[in-house]
Amino acid sequence: MHKLVEWQERPQRKPMLIQGARQVGKTWLLKHFGKSRFAHCIHLDFAENKELNGFFEPNLRPERILTDLGLYLGVDITLGNTLLIFDEIQLCPAALTSLKYFCESFPESYICASGSLLGVGLSEQNFPVGKVQREWLYPLSFLEFVDALGMEAFSKALVSAGQERVPLSPPLHEKAFGLFKEYLVCGGLPEVVQSYIGLRDTRVKAFQTARSLQQQLVVSYMDDVAKHAGKLKAVRIASVFKTVPEQLARETTGIRKFVFKDVLPGKSGYEELAGPIEWLSRAGLIHRVPVCRTVREPLSAHTSENAFMLYLFDVGILGAMLNLDASILYQYDFGQFKGFLAENAVLTEMVSAGVGPLYTWREGTSEIEFILSRQGQVIPIEVKAGLNTKAKSMWVYRQKYRPETAILLSAQGANQQDQGLLHAPLYLASHL
Numbered sequence: 001m002h003k004l005v006e007w008q009e010r011p012q013r014k015p016m017l018i019q020g021a022r023q024v025g026k027t028w029l030l031k032h033f034g035k036s037r038f039a040h041c042i043h044l045d046f047a048e049n050k051e052l053n054g055f056f057e058p059n060l061r062p063e064r065i066l067t068d069l070g071l072y073l074g075v076d077i078t079l080g081n082t083l084l085i086f087d088e089i090q091l092c093p094a095a096l097t098s099l100k101y102f103c104e105s106f107p108e109s110y111i112c113a114s115g116s117l118l119g120v121g122l123s124e125q126n127f128p129v130g131k132v133q134r135e136w137l138y139p140l141s142f143l144e145f146v147d148a149l150g151m152e153a154f155s156k157a158l159v160s161a162g163q164e165r166v167p168l169s170p171p172l173h174e175k176a177f178g179l180f181k182e183y184l185v186c187g188g189l190p191e192v193v194q195s196y197i198g199l200r201d202t203r204v205k206a207f208q209t210a211r212s213l214q215q216q217l218v219v220s221y222m223d224d225v226a227k228h229a230g231k232l233k234a235v236r237i238a239s240v241f242k243t244v245p246e247q248l249a250r251e252t253t254g255i256r257k258f259v260f261k262d263v264l265p266g267k268s269g270y271e272e273l274a275g276p277i278e279w280l281s282r283a284g285l286i287h288r289v290p291v292c293r294t295v296r297e298p299l300s301a302h303t304s305e306n307a308f309m310l311y312l313f314d315v316g317i318l319g320a321m322l323n324l325d326a327s328i329l330y331q332y333d334f335g336q337f338k339g340f341l342a343e344n345a346v347l348t349e350m351v352s353a354g355v356g357p358l359y360t361w362r363e364g365t366s367e368i369e370f371i372l373s374r375q376g377q378v379i380p381i382e383v384k385a386g387l388n389t390k391a392k393s394m395w396v397y398r399q400k401y402r403p404e405t406a407i408l409l410s411a412q413g414a415n416q417q418d419q420g421l422l423h424a425p426l427y428l429a430s431h432l
Contacts, residue, residue: 003135004033004112012107013133015099017089018114020137021284021313022224023217025190026114027087029137034083038110042077044069046095047088056094062105065098079109086113093126100128117228117283136284138352139188139314142345142427146179148193149200162431165415165422173413173425180427184341185326186210187316188348189217207326214320221285229279237276239263244286244310245321248340256367257291258310270306277310287311287351292359292371295378295401299359299371309360315345332411338385343369346383346409346429353430363400366393377404383426384410394421407432 007016018026027045034041044052055068070077077084089096095113102111113132140148146155158176161168168176185207186196192213199206225241226234243263261268280286288310290303312318318341319329332338347370350358361368361380370381380403382394391408398406398421407422414423424432 015111017132022116038083039081041083043085045087046091060098083110089113090115100131103131141352162428167415187314240276342385349430366396381407
């Protein structure tokens with residue numbers, strides 16, 4: 001919302017293009033922005049009204065498109081005080097291309113577009129490269145979840161503790177961690193969170209409802225794959241998507257990375273899976289974290305195309321796909337499950353905060369979940385789901401690379417620096 005307001009207040013602007021997985025709230029956000037900040041808001045949904053495609057068939061001249069749309073809708077489209085929303089714009093490639101001409105002819109106009117599957121199945125010639133401002137909308141972060149619970153003051157206190165690196169008192173940490181456990185079940189998809197909040201006084205019912213909605217959403221994501229990817233490709237994409245949580249949850253004594261064997265029957269190489277993985281990534285349903293075998297700038301130069309970890313875009317969907325019992329998750333007593341859930345939650349927290357690009361480090365038998373380059377230094381981030389903060393891999397990494405700053409995230413409430421190692425709670429991953 002802050003980025004949309006900044007965009008609006010510029011004297012001239014490119015059309016705003018918001019991408020993100022289905023059901024993360026793109027349409028709601030743009031409608032709310034239009035109603036609260038503009039005299040008029042026109043919402044055009046290409047999924048709901050197929051006739052809209054016809055306005056872009058004769059030519060892509062913005063003046064004609066606006067005139068024809070105004071006549072069709074019975075309104076005068078005044079660019080100075082009207083927000084024009086092109087929703088699900090990927091369903092009309094010509095409308096997407098037209099953003100280039102709106103940018104060139106009417107840089108003072110207010111045009112926003114959204115798309116769930118942009119970049120999936122569209123040719124390069126459709127995309128207005130350099131003529132739009134692109135932003136990604138992700139599921140609610142943990143602190144946005146706390147805000148949604150009506151606890152804005154508590155959320156601000158947590159942000160302050162993270163930024164100033166001040167330890168929370170034990171009662172406040174217990175309260176924050178209790179909320180974090182709720183978030184591990186709910187995740188950040190707005191419909192799920194809203195339903196959960198409405199039933200939160202009866203916690204078991206709230207958890208059950210959240211799980212049911214998440215499982216329905218998983219089915220809708222698979223329907224999207226079948227609808228937009230073609231039959232053969234859809235089967236491969238669905239197989240990869242299903243495998244991501246299974247591989248995260250799998251116990252292993254070796255170095256972890258995404259394993260290609262058995263994802264598709266009779267296929268064991270990266271080549272057969274590269275397309276489906278790219279499709280899911282462009283659709284916003286997974287995050288790909290490359291493996292670094294050595295730490296040297298630029299980090300991207302020390303990765304391999306076929307060595308990476310895959311994570312889901314939402315920790316609630318991860319639990320739903322594995323049918324993890326919500327009440328057991330909330331008790332935070334579920335063996336090895338804690339590790340990969342905490343890891344996925346930390347990853348999505350940092351992604352939503354704009355932290356990245358993220359990599360993972362593997363050397364010998366040592367591994368650090370995440371590393372990133374920031375202001376000329378590489379920062380390692382180790383994730384511990386429990387209270388045990390003995391971190392052999394972090395010791396190995398620090399002995400070898402001598403980083404100025406290292407971060408250890410755990411269930412402990414400490415938020416303090418110790419000889420270059422910052423101990424911080426898991427729930428502050430995005431505000432350190």
